[in-house]
Amino acid sequence: MKKKSGKIVSLLLTAVMVLTLGAGCGGQGGGSEDAKEIKMGTILPLSGSQAPLGKIGQQARDMAIEEINAAGGIESMGGAKIKMVYADSKGDPATGVSEAERLITQEEVALITGCYQSGVAMPSTEVAERYQIPYFVDVPSEDQITERGFKYIFRLAEKTSWRNRAQTEFITSMAQKYNTPVKTVGLIYENTAWGQGAVRAWEKYLPEAGLEIVMKEPYPANSSDLTPVVLKAKKLNPDIIMMVSYVSDAALLTKTFAEHQVKPLAFIGTSGGFADPTYYDLAGDASENFFDISTWEPDVNRPNSQEINKRFQEKYGYAMNAEAVKAYAGMYVIKDALEKAGSTEPDKLREAFVATDLQSGPAQMYASQTKFDETGQMINAPLVICQYQKVNGKMERVTVWPEKEARVGSQIVWPYPGAGN
Amino acid sequence: MLRIKELDSGYGDITVLKNISLNVDEGEIVSIVGANGSGKTTLLNTISGILSPKKGEIWVEDQRIDNLPPHKITELGIVQVPEGRRIFPLMTVYENLMIGASLPRAKAKAKQNLEYVFDLLPRLAERQNQIGRTMSGGEQQMLAIGRALMAEPRLLMLDEPSMGLSPLLVSTVFEVIAKIVEQKITVLIVEQNVKKALGLSKRGYVLENGFISMEGSSDQLLNNPHIKKAYLGM
Amino acid sequence: MIEKNNKKTIILWAGLAVILLLIPMFVTKPYFLHVIIMCLLWAYLATSWNIIGGFAGQLSLGHGIYTAVGAYVTVMLFNTLGLSPWLGMFIAGAVAVLISLVIGFPTFGLRGAYYALATVAISEGVIVLINSIGDVGKFHVGGAEGLILKTVGNSWAAFQFSSKVPYYYIILILLVLGIIAAKKIKDSRLGYYLVALREDEDAAAAIGINVRNNKLIAGAISAFMTALGGVFYAMLIRYLEPNAVAGAVSMSTQMVFMTIVGGAGTVFGPVIGGILLSLVSEFIRFYLGGQLMGLHLFVYGLIVLIIIIKQPSGIIALFDKLKERLSREQH
């Protein structure tokens, strides 16, 4: 019995060794320059608590790639097809770095995209910069990502602080329009990089607009109960409650606010969890009249938007979210750059990104114009405010602000019903 | 009733018992005497199935029991009162007794046995609801014996019932054991207190360093010069 | 006979040394070198944990604290004061020692499970703390946003290289030093004391061993070594994310897994465990990573599960058995 188990273990170990070596050899042979295929890499959290977000990003890319390939691939490169290699970061920076190294040196990808979390983007973009391989950052919004003087990093997403700036603008304009003076704001945020970044921006923009922050409440991202936070908000009673949350805590907060009947002038979310397709499933009717900021909405008044979202919904069974749209539109920006570069040569590709000025095609669903500044940051990344409203008895995210991109015929509910009672 | 043939046993890599053969007949009372660490407890634990033998056979009537798990052996009516009493410290006296009666065979007779035990050991009846560990050493020993009796033993094995008890209590314990023997329960008693044990039994074995060094009638053993010198200090 | 064996061992070791030194010549792909570097780093971290966890038998499940201390202190000193990491790492090590004593005093009286769970709680607390601190005086900590190492390009003084090769040799040296330290400790009075108190605290005290002090010393050495591992991690990854540097899943439990799978309390067990498990994990992520969500971690867990069930005292026990069989055959 003992002997047998020993053998099994040694067999197992041998197998692992052999296969690892095999992986090495296979890798060396596999880096052939097939003109018919352009290999790209994507780093996403495909396991761990952020896996759902990684999944939708993967699906959006897959859909775009299928379309591009079906439409003849990259014409300037003889109809070369895009092949995407997905790597799992587990949401862990060190793994992200390791995967970036692998994608670049082992898979020999022409370009990397990804990677949802800013925490993973920060170190993994550094790897790409070191190897001088273009890194197309579609979702992460941490300000610093494009503020480090890197040459090969291009970001499609807005900067975090831009969102908080837009939220402040929204509050001021509403206060004026509906003549509801706003004096105080409460901030509730999950205590990760994202929340802390948002708070820094709020602390800059809100006082500038004459608003006083009366509550600043961080909570652990994996909280089992947020009732204490809600009760505290009830006690301090700010005019506006602004939140940064992932989906689980967003839902938990929403429901708990409803339970304890907390009624400020407005609840404003900061995308992320509030924009997650499952948020409404979890929070139910309690989410009604909550505001959220976003870069894209299914009903947003932009070209191609509705059609693509419909295709996505048919394919995967649920609607896109802003992250999916960025991932999807990003693929078309990349396609555009590849067409112009006519090569996977990193420097040519980089030049193509620098020269990008895309004003047509499916990328329109995200922005009417895609153009990067000298830091690689997308200029004028679009931002909209939407509100959860019941339309024909069904809860929907209705884009309400700015007016030119708002859903046709929509109406803002301001202030929150019952506020001030 | 119990036959052991050429048994080797121990734990881990150590063989404590070497080539043990002995037998206990129905209704008999047999002592195994020996010093601390001579392997007495190992022997009882091997019979009870807590240790599995390295060699040899153990038979109860015509069933071979080495390699049966402990609870199967208890089911056959081979019940041990372990060394150091080992009652369940956080349970009441009553609960301790009822654990003894948890076997299907014993459960049916639990009520009857409980009466018998309380009759035999009235102290336990008085203290039914006391928590085990708050009782004195002597009471705990009584409880351990009572608990074993609840399991309907055919062969009762006692491991050092005198351990840690004052001389007076030792006598009381042995009186109780004598009463149990009257109930036609076969008893195998393992003791350091050679005098007391051999005084009660008819027959005995001497265990020394893992071997059975002597066997015979109790009187023979008590008068053996070697025993006198080594165990009785004479 | 003995001499012949000695010769054989020397040749074996020399051969191994040559192979290790030459690895960067053959492994030219940075990704593979990176994987090898991570393997050695894990082997080193497991070796460090083993001092307290294996030798002294104190199941610390919070050693991520020390990697974090090493990494953070060094990076903070470098970023703010420009202090070379080569000096900073000793300050970081000293801080880790201090913290290990602060944690050690209240916890080393705890036995078994209580100690293990206490270390879990402490490390969770420390993670929350790091996540919440933005700045300490003029030092930037970065809170949950993490701390970026200022990059200065290729510089020995700054412990930053554009090639992977220097990292390889540095971690190799660190690992060899770690193994030597472990071996020295094992053969010294401290080593004997630790194993003795692991086996039986009362008996250890009876032969004059100060149980608490020896545990504290072992804890301090382990913390110091672990902190150096943290420094290396910081220099290699160049970005510190609290949950990654200090976290239970990514740091603390990994060290324990590797040590136990390799063989706790031995000198080479943790090395074997560290290299093997990081290879296994890298390899299955390589093959299974982009596919079905969770598949590769599922397989990883399964492999660890099987090894523990089949070989609870560690893989190194297999080598011992092999050696025994060989020597038996020779006689």
Place this chain on the structure above:
Amino acid sequence: MQNTLLELQDLTVRFGGLCAVNKLNMKVNTGEAVGLIGPNGAGKTTAFNLVVGVYKPSEGKVIFDNEDITGLPPNEICKKGIGRTFQVVKPFGKMTVLQNIMAGAFVNTAKTQEARQIASEVMEKMGLQSKRDKLAASLTIPERKRLEMAKALATRPKLMLLDEVLAGLNPTEIQDAVLLIKSMIKDGVTILMIEHVLQATMAICERIVVLNYGQKLAEGTPEQVTGNEEVIKAYLGDDYA
């Protein structure tokens, strides 16, 4: 020159309501061998544990070598020069015999080489050379007992507390062990031993102290003690009368 090495003054310890050792007074002189006997549960091992600091006495003092060592932790007391063995032997199972003894020898030296030297000497004296590289967990009971003594001896104690080291040995082994203990005495180690094997105790000890219910019942030469009626009643049983 009757030099008092160890003195217990009114030593008392209570666990809960139970008084395990009650106002115990006794002396051990340098170079002497004293036996401590009494029925199981009389408090002998508890008394040992009070001396070496495992328990803190509720009252009373322990004086060793003219120094009050009451309440010191066990390791400090060991360093003062008191070695002890455990009734239930406690070898370090995953260490070899040599390593076990070395762990004891390290009290007096920090050098591995020296510790090995001391351990080898002790090992030879205790007749354990042949087991040198065996794991302690694989030893037989008598071997473990000897290892237990060797470990304590390696700390170079002035006073050795032996807790039933003869129990479980056969007569031949007892004889060997008695010789061993006697040679320890000759080497200048003072002995205080708990023992059940009376013959052997008498052969070794000049003086015997009898405990019962935590109190001293009698004290004297072996002959005096075995002749004491109270002792006979409490310990040996009326059968001996």
Place this chain on the structure above:
Amino acid sequence: MGFLSVVANGLSMGAIYGLIALGLTLIFGIMRIINFAQGALLMLSMMVSYWLWAATGINPYILVIIVGPIMFAVGYICERCLIKPVLDEQKDVREPVAVLLLTAALAIVLENAALMVFGADYVMAKTSFSTSTIALGPVTVSAARFYGLIIALLAAGIFYLFLHRTQVGCNIRATGQDRNAAALMGIDVPKTYAIAFGIGTALLSVAAVVLIPFYYVHPSVGAVFMTKAFIVVVLGGLGSIPGAVLGGVIIGLIESIGAQYMAATLTAMLVYLVFLLVLFVKPTGIFGSPYDW
């Protein structure tokens, strides 16, 4: 009055923490194993409960009748096939660290298996009472949490009675107090271990049905409650049932009340601080006795 609501909420959450910790403390008390898979098994219970609820629409509290036995079987099989072999092999080891690591590895396997099978989405059972509150005089509590409080106390009570009044319960306790003596009394110790592990796991199903109406389910949800359950059992004393409940309530109250005066993240720190303080003063926890270790 706001403060009373805060206390009520703390009590409810605390009782639920205690409920999650019950199985942990049972398994430790009987087998001396810290079960690191407890969180993953809770996740599994929640998954099963959720899918049953989604499929049938039956009140989740009633579903415990089905989920309980399922989880019992899962626990029983885990013990028999995974833990027992290692426990047997490590019989002579004083602290079987390998078993602990085994449960940790099991947690990884379960979590990722769930990810593969159920996917990574967050789900929650939206019952009629999911967002309603109950007003008891001036105190408002979330209905789901309040029911949770009642069910948790009820479960702890029933569990206590089960251990003290039934034969199986007594056998389990006897095995925990002295497994050799228990074997000598005819108790099948390996089977009792498996049963204890099974019950420890089945208790999680009660926690699961209590949680799913107001807390989301996803493969990593175990981690949220795991560390808390650890703290609760150590605080209350490993192996003690009243300890688990009391420990849970203490943690719940600290979290709830603490958050009114400081940031929620700092409250988390406060919990760890109180935990260490208690251990420093009483190293075996509030109700832990030396007999339990």
